[in-house]
Amino acid sequence: MGLFAGLDVGTQSVKLVVYDPEQRGIVASAGQPLDLAAGDDGSREQRADWWVDTVRACFARIDPALRGRIEAVGVSGQQHGFVPLDRDGNVLAPAKLWCDTSTSDECDEIMEAAGGAARCIELAGNPILAGYTASKLPWTRKHRSQAYARLATILLPHDYINYWLTGELWMEHGDASGTGWLDVRRRDWSPELLAATDPDRDLRACLPPLLAADTLVPIRAALADELGLPRSAQVSAGGGDNMMAAIGTGNVVPGVLSMSLGTSGTLFTYAGEPAVDPQGRWAAFCDSTGGWLPLICTMNCTVATEAVARLCGFSSRDGDALLAGTSPGADGLLMLPFLNGERTPDLPHGRGNLFGMTATNLTPANLYRAAMEGALYSLMNGYEALVDAGLRFEAIRLTGGGSQSAVWRQMAADMFGLPVDVPEQSEGAAFGAALQALWAVRRAAGAGDSDLSALAASHVRLDPRLAAQPHSGATAAYAAQYRHFLSHLDAIRPLYAD
Structure with missing residues (x-):
């Protein structure tokens, strides 16, 4: 049976685990710290190439024999971060993170334009709170106008790593909820909140398609060769770190x-x-x-x-x-x-x-x-x-x-x-990403144990020594x-x- 890798691109570090579902255990892991650029105005930013370099370093620390057996990779990422791309897929500016409070005024501006916090909840299920992705767009328009003018694609941190791994652009509903634009009841974008964020352009055109949680996308062949992964390896939809930690702790019922x-x-x-x-x-x-x-x-x-x-x-x-x-x-x-x-x-x-x-x-x-x-x-x-x-x-x-x-x-x-x-696996988000990849592969294969709640019950084990x-x-x-x-x-x- 193949192995399954889970990546967690967090605020302080990137963590990688390699899970063997047959042995019910992590067979390898690696972690690397990340820098954080912080400002007195509440800004908290990272560069997307820092994430990529750190992911490369984590894979390099895994035994090549194990890397060669990885069947699929799942990616967990810190929520809400704004990664702006131009038409050629180049990153236009540092990513403003979930803990960035420099855009708090823009939260209020969006909610006022939409009709108030209560109206935002009616439209999409959530008010626009500090750190949500939506507020980072008007801030960028004001303070990084050239980057905003060239903006073609809006990504979240885990979306960007998926893009780097596969060359494909997509979002999934869990992480997309944290933008503030997703109507969680309909599981689709709220046109009213997109318009409240920027009435002068069609932001929906900048948002990648929303894919189901069990989606699998092939890894780029050249990158598979570079990382020492099989060219047949696939990348699951992934999700925000909290969504992946829910899977990794068995919180699916x-x-x-x-x-x-x-x-x-x-x-x-x-x-x-x-x-x-x-x-x-x-x-x-x-x-x-x-x-x-x-x-x-x-x-x-x-x-x-x-x-x-x-x-x-x-x-x-x-x-x-x-x-x-x-x-x-x-x-x-x-x-x-x-x-x-x-x-x-x-x-x-x-x-x-x-x-x-x-x-x-x-x-x-x-x-x-x-x-x-x-x-x-x-x-x-x-x-x-x-x-x-x-x-x-x-x-x-x-x-x-x-x-x-x-x-x-x-x-x-x-x-x-x-x-x-x-749970025995302390890196809940990275482990959850690996389990999501395992689930997606088994569903695609029509396996009898492809129900996620049953799979989580089987693979998420609690450590009685830590109770x-x-x-x-x-x-x-x-x-x-x-x-x-x-x-x-x-x-x-x-x-x-x-």
Whole structure:
């Protein structure tokens, strides 16, 4: 049986896993860090050639014998990034990323042109929030007018890697949801929101065709030779990193709640029909399996903990040991960790805040714990909206870098009052991309085990050594501190309204 590769082009790094479905295990993996260009105006950008060079480096680190057995590749990518191409397929400017808040004013302009946030939800299922792709178009028109004039194709990061691999242009519904233009109910573009973004040109002409989640496209022969892959290898539709992490954590049936703790923090669950909230309290996205993915996203997770670690002169790898003598609530120290602005709660101009400091509690350990707790309180703020809507969950499936921290696993279990399970494959997005490729190949072959829910149940295995159960005493302590979080959140909202 062939092998299946999953690529995750993230904000901080590119990760590659090679999965053997017969052995039910990862047989090789590689990772390479990525640079990030950050500006004081909230801009966060990367160059597309950085991604390509890093993907090449990852494949080069895999044994040639294994590369020669890869049957298909699935690509996961950070959502919302804007990759502009000209008519010849050349990249016109650096890619503005999901965590770029320099286009917040343009979000408001688009929504005003469309008739307000509520009208945007009526048209497409979502308001235009900070970081969504739509707002990056008017920003580019204002600040990179020559690039905008030559714009012929709009791509997202995972779309661009697919284009590099195959020479073909396409999008799939899950990642396309994060542009802000996709009507998630109809699974097609909203002409009204495209017109609100730019009334003077037909943006739909710049958008590639939308393909089904089980699509397979042949890899370019010359690139297959360069990467050491078979010329018969294919590339699956792929998707956004959250959509791929849903597959990689087995979140392809109702009732499963996945939490990803990485640069951003996310909570998401599967829905068999559009899950739109009239108040826009969650992102009403499509998933990358043919269903939908109601999702909560925060922009500051390991962003906050890494910043504290740098400030205090220690490595986040030593964070768990540092917190051994601390307790829930960080001895009264409370952080609102909105270092990059924030999406949940919706404060694109927000900044980090630290409250409750005393002469005795302001220690590196408490500061680090307060950053962790603050990141989870932000997710809790979104989780309550899902619960208010009637959704119920029996456990959390944790993925991302935070899943490897025993303190963060226990903190999530205690704060949410739910058991926490961790899949064996810690790179949920990359693994999910490999599983999507496996699923697409089996469907194309008419295999009997081509049902995705059955395939995920068979291949996504939980690691019992990493499970965490909630402790009632800690749950009560976090509940009290969370009430303080909400009080301070209400107090600072007016400071960052503009």
